[in-house]
Amino acid sequence: MLFVSSDAGTEHYAALRECSIHCSGFYCSDAREYPMLSHYEEVRNTVIDVKAQKGVCMIHCQAGVNRSGFLAIALLCGLEHQPLLQAAQWARQQRGRVCTNVGFQNQLFLLAKEQGWELK
DSSP: OEEEESSTTGGGHHHHHHTTOOOEEEEOOOOTTOOTHHHHHHHHHHHHHHHHTTOOOOEEOSSSSSHHHHHHHHHHHHTTOOOHHHHHHHHHHHHSSOOOOHHHHHHHHHHHHHHTOOOO
């Protein structure tokens, strides 16, 4: 389980580890100007490692809207090769409100352009 929030979920680590669930996390803010792009490669590599071990990775943030939404959409594009808008639509169908932070939306478009991802 990967916690991505202002408190990084550390209060849950002990209980989860007792259930043999590996957890880690990092601080990140839901502020419009926060550089979520700076975490993409780290999270991408973590997910690749987990998948190689036949595991499942759950990404959790405080509200389940912006931070985890940004990363889920980015991972759908970067690992599953989904076009950006298709990935965003799928995430919205699954969660309802997702990645409403305009700064994070802009960063997704920048990442898509940088990585050469299809947009639609």
